Amino acid sequence: MQPRPAFDQPVDTRKGPILYVEGVSVSFDGFKALNNLSLYINDGELRCIIGPNGAGKTTMMDVITGKTRPDQGQVYFGQTINLLALQEHEIARGGIGRKFQKPTVLETLSVYDNLELAMASNKGVWSCLLHTLNGEQRDRIAEVLHLIRLTAQARQQAGALSHGQKQWLEIGMLLMQNPRILLVDEPVAGMTGEETERTAELLTSLAGRHAVIVVEHDMAFVRSIARTVTVLHQGSVLAEGSMDKIQNDPKVIEVYLGE
Known part of the structure; x- marks a missing residue:
């Protein structure tokens, strides 16, 4: 399998955020x-983004991933890569993955095949499935299966998974x-309590190796994983800091937490 196309320069985080x-x-x-809107995310950081409906959370993600072009402003990946000059597929292949609220796994294929296809997303489906994996690639799939707790379901059709398991599989496909x-x-929407706890453990385990930006409405879930929380309101940052600081901010209570 060919490597994912890279940017013409490495992601530079030596002097600041990613x-x-x-x-x-x-x-x-x-x-x-x-x-x-101004927002800065550090390499390896776990950041939670909250705010009322219409606060701009989805539009923010659309701008970062190239789906929406802003009227003004700048968006950089590291110090030198201008994301506004790139297409959606270039951003995705270059190192920014997005998981939508509704899982988009290939339900007729096995969990394993979904991960294999995701590893070579720049190739055709059939050429990928007919390709023989090398040891390193098999090890990587096994590692991700363990991480998302789906090793026992590896040969099961993705369509037979629970809602929570489909969410984990999609995270695995991004990984x-x-x-x-x-x-x-909104990774825990529609999940059981046990699935929510497992999702919290998964996302927390990813921080450090990846910068993880979680948009969520479930405040109990946010409290369980939050290190830094950013509150959006009317398209701007209303407040930012620890969960304790956010929960006690009068402005946040007024426009969001007091609902």
């Missing part, structure tokens, strides 16, 4: 979805592409 979102504004038919940044949208 992700810069600076002064970004986005308008849709006169509505400002993002309003001079097969070795991202530097993972954007995870």
Whole structure:
């Protein structure tokens, strides 16, 4: 399998964060979805993003991943890679993975085959499936299966998994592409209590090796994993800090936590 196409320069984090979102504004038919938003994520950081509906959380992720172009502002991957100059597929292959709220696994294929396909997402489906994996690739799939706790389900059809297991599989599929940044949208929506706990353990274990940005409404879940929390409101950062600081911020209580 051929390696994922890389940027023409390495991601440089020697002088600061791995992700810069600076002064970004986005308008849709006169509505400002993002309003001079600035956000900085460090390499290996676990960051939770919260805020009321319409705060700009999805638009923020759309801008970072190249789906939406801002009216103004800058978005950099490390100090030198301008994400606004790249297409969606280039950003995904270059090291920024996004998991949407609804799982998008290939349900008729096995868990193992889903991971194998994700490892070679730049190749055709059949050429990938007919390709013989080398030892290093098999080891990587085994490692990810263990990490997402689906080793026992490796040969099971993905469509037979529970909702939570499908979410873990999709996270595993992103991990097969070795991202530097993972954007995870409402990962525990619809999960059982046990699945939620396991998801908290999984995302916490990923921090350090990856920068993990979690957008979530479930405050109990956010409290269980939060290191730094950013609160968005009307397209801007309303507050940022530890969960204790956020929970006691009068502005946050007024516009969000008091709902």
